[in-house]
Amino acid sequence: MDIEELLPLQDPEEGKKEDKKKVSPLVSLEKDLELYSDSIKEVSIAILNEGISTHPIFVAHQHTVSIGEMILDRTELNTDWTIQASTLDEFVQKGIINPEKKALFLKSYKKPQEFMCVFVIVPEGANFIYYPYKK
Helix, strand or coil: CCHHHHCCCCCHHHHHHHHHHCCCHHHHHHHHHHHHHHHHHHHHHHHHHCCCCCCEEEEEECCCCCCCEEEECHHHHCCCCEEEEEEHHHHHHCCCCCHHHHHHHHHHCCCCCCEEEEEEEECCEEEEEEEECCC
């Protein structure tokens, strides 16, 4: 699945507004992940305890995406990033993680009790990061 398939067509004016900022979106993401940390950890533990998956993945985005289930809406919370909860299985099913690369992904996957696995989607692309939960 390509990044374009995850992000529906966006308003071209929106991109022009963002170009003027020139501040890395990761600055605001870190601030929001710090704020969301307890809530994300709670969802991660629920995914693990309910046997939904042993590999929760959280999707951070600023648009609309078609993966996972929304758990923290940036418009409702007056923040910069929306977070959706997903799993490794969904990422493999949707072709974001190639089934042949699943073992390689699992080698880098960190303990979900200590780190949130976040798939960050920005217009330029997407990547995985691991962010530690607050102590």
